[in-house]
Amino acid sequence: MSLKEIFCQDRAIAVLQRALAAGKVPHAYIFAGAEGVGKFKTAREWSKLLLCKNPVVEKKEKTDSAEFADSCGLCQSCRLFEADSHPDFNTVYKELIQFTKDNKGRKTPVDLPIDVIREFLIDKVSTRPTLSDRKIFVASEAEKLNTASQNCLLKVLEEPPEYCCIILLCTRLEKLLPTTKSRCQIIRFGPIAEEKIIEKLKEMGIKQKQAQYFARLAQGSLGPPCQWAQLELAGTNLYETKRKLVSSLSTYEFADALQLAGWLLDERKKIAEAWAEVDKTTSKTDINRRAAKTLLQIIISALHDAMMTRLAETESIVNFDQEEQIEKLAGRFDAERLAEKIADAYKAIRWLESNVNEKLVFEQLLLNLTTHPSSIVYRPSLHATAGNWDRTDRHT
Numbered sequence: 001m002s003l004k005e006i007f008c009q010d011r012a013i014a015v016l017q018r019a020l021a022a023g024k025v026p027h028a029y030i031f032a033g034a035e036g037v038g039k040f041k042t043a044r045e046w047s048k049l050l051l052c053k054n055p056v057v058e059k060k061e062k063t064d065s066a067e068f069a070d071s072c073g074l075c076q077s078c079r080l081f082e083a084d085s086h087p088d089f090n091t092v093y094k095e096l097i098q099f100t101k102d103n104k105g106r107k108t109p110v111d112l113p114i115d116v117i118r119e120f121l122i123d124k125v126s127t128r129p130t131l132s133d134r135k136i137f138v139a140s141e142a143e144k145l146n147t148a149s150q151n152c153l154l155k156v157l158e159e160p161p162e163y164c165c166i167i168l169l170c171t172r173l174e175k176l177l178p179t180t181k182s183r184c185q186i187i188r189f190g191p192i193a194e195e196k197i198i199e200k201l202k203e204m205g206i207k208q209k210q211a212q213y214f215a216r217l218a219q220g221s222l223g224p225p226c227q228w229a230q231l232e233l234a235g236t237n238l239y240e241t242k243r244k245l246v247s248s249l250s251t252y253e254f255a256d257a258l259q260l261a262g263w264l265l266d267e268r269k270k271i272a273e274a275w276a277e278v279d280k281t282t283s284k285t286d287i288n289r290r291a292a293k294t295l296l297q298i299i300i301s302a303l304h305d306a307m308m309t310r311l312a313e314t315e316s317i318v319n320f321d322q323e324e325q326i327e328k329l330a331g332r333f334d335a336e337r338l339a340e341k342i343a344d345a346y347k348a349i350r351w352l353e354s355n356v357n358e359k360l361v362f363e364q365l366l367l368n369l370t371t372h373p374s375s376i377v378y379r380p381s382l383h384a385t386a387g388n389w390d391r392t393d394r395h396t
């Protein structure tokens, strides 16, 4: 792969190219944008170019940048890079925690801990590059850097060695401290057009209707729909699961909620199993979370569509293939209640991210999504185990 082959991020790449052509490559970047829009791929290809011994420069006309530089793909640096063994290219991610001195065997944490930043970035920065002129660090999920990690990183961001280049990949800029942001050049990665995503999924072998649904569900990201497509091609029937789920949402009653939650959990397990086969580099905990999040995203999209139907704005609903069910769902709640339920579903995603037992999260959400006029609210205690409920009467 090369920089030229990055999908639909021409504007971000043009910003990078202009700085390179002017000889002003910064020591620290933040690549900011939604999950799956190509931040990591661009960071990889950009690093490969910065490390390349013999970059190829093309003169361009009528584009955003006058020159387009790319890695040669042939030099020793490029070959080592392609083999994932370039000594001057480092990736930093939270799963590395288990390889730090004091945390052997520790489970993947929710945040990007200071021990990882210290041992895999700060400690390595001070030694000079061995093969190329630069030494590059790409940190994934920078939005999960906690305050201690960011303060630790600040030391390098304030006085980086001249050969050093740090790229922070970030989905939520507001999570980074102003001091971190002010020391980095921010490169924004925009959403990818729906028709481009559909085209790509169809090339992979996905049918039009499924491709359009996955593209709309992903809202401008390419990474997740490509993974869903791979799951689909591996026989997981994620699309069928979504059809059943949306149908159920429009009809189920309070008494069916726990059964539906049980079914959802089984589906989550099936999806995660297949996902682990498709993506072998992500930790099991993260795969499970990602599968559960996908199911919650499906629920949120249905609720959102129902709200848009209520407001008579159905043009770009995600579940265009299940209009009838969406109308039924819209008939169950008014717009205000739907907005509350969407907020509940986002809360459920936050619970999943903080490791709350997912069975409880599903049960709680589905109990609250019915039309049952109950005065009872079920609320799982944080970090609860199965069966540990807080049952409170709303009016007491």
Ligand SMILES: [Zn+2]
Pocket (backbone or CB within 6 Å): 052, 053, 054, 055, 071, 072, 073, 074, 075, 076, 077, 078
């Ligand atoms: Zn090269």
